[in-house]
Every structure is written in structure tokens, then in C-alpha cells.
Amino acid sequence: MRAARTAYPLKWRIMDALEGVAAAIWPARFKRATPYLMLLPAVLLVGLLVLGLIQIADASLRTLDTTTFQFSDDYSIANFRRALTEPLFLVVAQRSLIAALIVTAVTLIFAFPYAYLMVRTRSPRLRKFLLIALFLPFFIGQVVRAYGWLIILGNQGMVNEALGLVGVAPMRLIYNYPAVLFGLVQYMLPFAVLMLAPALTAIPEELEAAAGSLGANWVRIFIHVVLPLARPGFIGAGVVVLTLSLTDFAVPAILGGGSQDFIANAIYDQFFRTSDQGLGATLALMLVALGSILVGLVFALFGAGTLAMGRSRA
């Protein structure tokens, strides 16, 4: 006798078929390896990056012959010697590193009160407003935002026009180092807030209330309760802002007026302006090394913060 259609619906049959296919591809005896299968996309991604790095490492050991614009067959460390001895690269590296540190510190200082208010406010409207204000810049690319600052801060921009109304002559507000730092802080702020907010959410409000009820004023609560508990958020946000600032290209290029290059700009020049991909690869490797050392240092000193996904430091 035929089974009623409703007794075994089509959807179930499809599911059965899919399960059958899945079992054929990945039999039950492989079950213990399933978690490793989940890792496969990440392994593939990292593998591709490593492959790219190997190619870059290979290129970094080859020098450019400017009579044929071909790279040498032999390996040498000439590019590394140039990168470590030519004043241009040292200046640019120093500028990038100092900027990354300043931007990280300033961004965290600005991001904390924003994130704290966003997490703790009792007003849903204010929270929505802060969230929208936070996400809006993500819809506007970094380049567009940097050009926006050119319009606002330029010689004929809104700020100088406003200053002109009170008799102040136009002043150069862009195309200098402070302008680059300003642009980077503005760009990094949403990243830092997003990294800090989960850490602040995890701090029970009762702890602050308890400290207050025991006589601590808001300064002591902030220093002895909130800040220590928010440390994972600070570390996570700090690492993200530090690495993004260190490797930034667009903001120094647009707001720096051509004279405030970072390492990424120097790499671009070697790849695309002088056709010396060997030297460009060398600088790229050194940037990766510098960023890795900095992050390693932070992890060694303070742990991985929110980037450890909630696990405590071993």
C-alpha cells in the first residue's frame, strides 16, 4: 500500500537524499575529524597568505637590472641593505611607527567614553543614535572620508571660511603630519569602539554600584573597577588600531600632501613608480615583521584581550 504523501513529505525526502550524499562524501567514521574540517577554510586562507609571503620573500632577494628591467637570477641581500641604510626608508619607518603609537593612544582615549556611554545609557534613542553615528562612517570609504576632510579643512574649506568671518586669515590645516594623525584617528575610532563595547558590556553594572555604595567616587570606580575589567577590550582595540594605522596608505597619501609618506606609500612607490618590485617586496616583508613584533610584544605583555575570544591568558 502506498504511503500517504503527508506521512513522508517531499522536504524530508530531499533532506534524506542530502544526508545520503553527505554520508558518501564524509562517512561517519570520519566524525572525529569533523572539527578539523571546519578549520579548512582558515587553513586555506592562511596557506594562500603564506604562499604569497614566500613569493614576496623570493622577490625581495632579487635585484633589478635597469638596463633590461629584469630581476637577477641570483639571490642577494642588497635590497635589505638598501632598506636598512637609506635615510628615506628609515625616516618613513620612524614616521609610521610614531604615528601608529600616537593614533592608538588618542583613539583609545576617545573611543572609551563613546563605548561606555553606548553600553551604559538607559536611553534607547541615545543608544540608537550612537550606533548609527558609529556605523555610518563604515558606509563611506576611507578615501572618500579623507577627501571630505580636504573639503572641510582646505584653504577655501568650511573651517577657514568660518575663521575668515572672525578676521582670521586662511591657514594651512591639511597636508602636514598632524592632519594625517587627525585623519587616522577619525578613521580608527569606530573600530576601537566596536572592539571596546563587548568588553564593557561584560562588566556587571552591579560591580560599579557596589563600589559606589562602599564610598568610592566615580574617579575611583573608573580607575579601580572599570579600567581593569575593560583591559581585554583595550588590548583588542589597541592591537587592531595599531596594525591598521601602521600599514595605512590612503590617509597619508591624501592628507599628507605628498611629504608625509608611511611605509605603505614607500612600498607602492617601489612597486609602481620605480618598477623595483624586489625592493618593494623587501619593504613589505619588513613591514610585516615590524607589525608582527609589535603585536607579539603586546600579547606577551598584556595577553590577547578580546582577541583571545574570552579565554583567559595561560
Add this chain to the structure above:
Amino acid sequence: MKRFKPTLSHLSRRTFLQATAAFGGASALGLRGAYSQEPEKPAEIIVRAWGGSWVDSLKAGVSDSFTKMTGIAVRHDLTEDNEIQPKVWAAVAQNRVPPIHINWDTTTNATKSALRGVTEDLSDLPNLANVTDLAKPAGLEGFPIVNTYGYVYVLAYRPAAFPDGPPKSWKDLLEPKFKGRLAFYNDGIGFHFPAQVAGGGKLEDIPGNMQPAWDFITKMKAQQPLLGEDPDFTTWFQNGEIDAACTISTNAREARKNGVKIEWVVPEEGAKFDTDGLWIPKGLPENELYWAKQYINHALTKEAQQVWLDGLGLPGVVPGLTPPKDLVGDPSYPTTEADFKRLIRISSKVQVENESEWFSKFKAIMQG
């Protein structure tokens, strides 16, 4: 883009010349598509170009008329010349079809590609018979590139900033009032050679001894100039950010067309004269190579050059072109021997072999 497989097993020089002659004659008579020998037409050809008034001029002068004659659409790829170069080099090295059919490039950059061996030979273009010596790339065998016009890196300035009259020397830019009000290319291109003269050196000493140039550029660094690319100069003049710049006259002219009061001069030390050209990367299917060559051949006709270079305000490589009205007698539009004597020309070979070092040196000074 849909690519077509080659329909000819081998495109010999003779075949190309025969087909080209047929094409040229038929084009002149307006006989579209009436040639039995022409290879299959691609749906489009891709020409890398600079944006703004540069691509507008190319479109008006060359691309539109080419499409009208052949029915082949022309797509302009506005990837920067420096950025397309490694892509083309990689494509040729990997035996892939290159991403563009024609590269509109600086002669120096194009020479690098020619030295690397990634350019097609263009010696068989019929219209090369009618061009001036300027079209021939110096120091290279045959025609791996065809220069299509020359240009001058002038001293462009706002007249209001020079109330006592136009600047006569590059040294005039060292006046304290111009601090933060000057602009140069971010690799110093166009300024290295006049700086050599302004710094008390000789052009014959290039590239052996360029210390005078570096000394003068160091003095200029104290003026805290802005450093940028072609579009930046037009924008900076328009926004009142700068009073003077070393830039290609086309950019200054563009700013003037946009209503900015701007003039330009060739200072007493001279100004760099250079050329741009067109070239075809290796690796195209034969039929596409044929039509790419036809495009360049068309760009060398008097009619195409006149419209294209009127837009750019630059002197071409075909005799008998008429200068735009606003550039008659202008030092940025050299036509006579006397005009060229005021300009500085250094061979492409010397530039190509030393450019990387000069750029680094300029950057080291300006970034320091």
C-alpha cells in the same frame, strides 16, 4: 571582455602592410567593412589612458573617429600608467593575454617596457612615413613605442602672487612668501634637470654629478612644497592652495579653462621637455594586434592629431599641425628650433637607467 581567437595563423609584415594600405585607402573613401584582407574585428579594443581632459581629448581626436571608421568600440582604461605596467609585465611573463590593447604611456615608462621586451614592434605602421623625428624613441631599435607628442614641465603661477611680473627663474620660488604655496610632482619628475641648472650645475654632468640639483632641491624643501600627481595641480590651483608649480602645461591650461587665473613660463634655466607615446603589449591574438596597430596608425594622422592635441595643448609629431589659438607663440608649445633651445632634453636611456635613483633621492630630501 570577449576575446576572439586569432583568425590568421601568422600576420606577416607584408600582409599587415597590404591590409593596412587597403584599410587606409578604403577609410579615406568611407568604405567601411569593404576589405577582404582585414582580420576579424574584436568587439572593442582597450586603450589605457589618463583621466580628465587627457582622456576626453584622446576620445575626441582618436577613439571616436577610429570607431566611426572601423565599427570597433574603444574602451578607455583609466588605470594609472604606473599601475598597469606590472600587470602587463606579469601577463606577458605568464603568456596570458594582456589586460589592454594599447598603452598610452610616458616615453620613459614605455622605454622600460621596451627594454624588458614586452612591446610589439610598430615599424610597419604606414603613417610613420609622415612623422617628425620626435616620434622615434631615442636609443631603441625600431619602433617598440611611437611618441605621439611632446610636452613641457613649465613653471605655472598665479599672476596675483607675482605682482612684479612673471617669475624669470626657478630661484624666484625660494622667496619666503611662497613657503607652503608651491607644488612639485611627488617624485620630482620635471624638476630634476632645471634644478641642476638653477643649482649652478651643468646638464652635461647628468647623470654623473647631480649634486647641484640635490642642493637646490634641498633649498626648495625648506619652502615646504606640496607634492602630488597631475590632477592634484589643477585642484590645488583651483582651491587656492598654491601660487606656483612645476607641472605639465596641460594641467595649468586645464585650470585656466576652469576659470582660474593662471599663467606659465619657461624660466631662464630652462624647462624639461619630454614625450608620451603609444605601444602595444605582446601576447594579443593576431587579429586584435592588427586592429590595435590600426588604432595607433590612425593616431598618427594629421586629422586625429589636430583634434587630440588641440585638447591637450601640446605639439604633435605630424608636420603642419596648427597650434590652438591660445598657445600660438607659447613656450609650452615649441615649434621652432629657437623654442626647443630653451628646453631641456635628456635621452630616454639616461632617464630610464637613473630615474629610480633620482626619485629616491628627491623623496629622501622631501620626506626628511
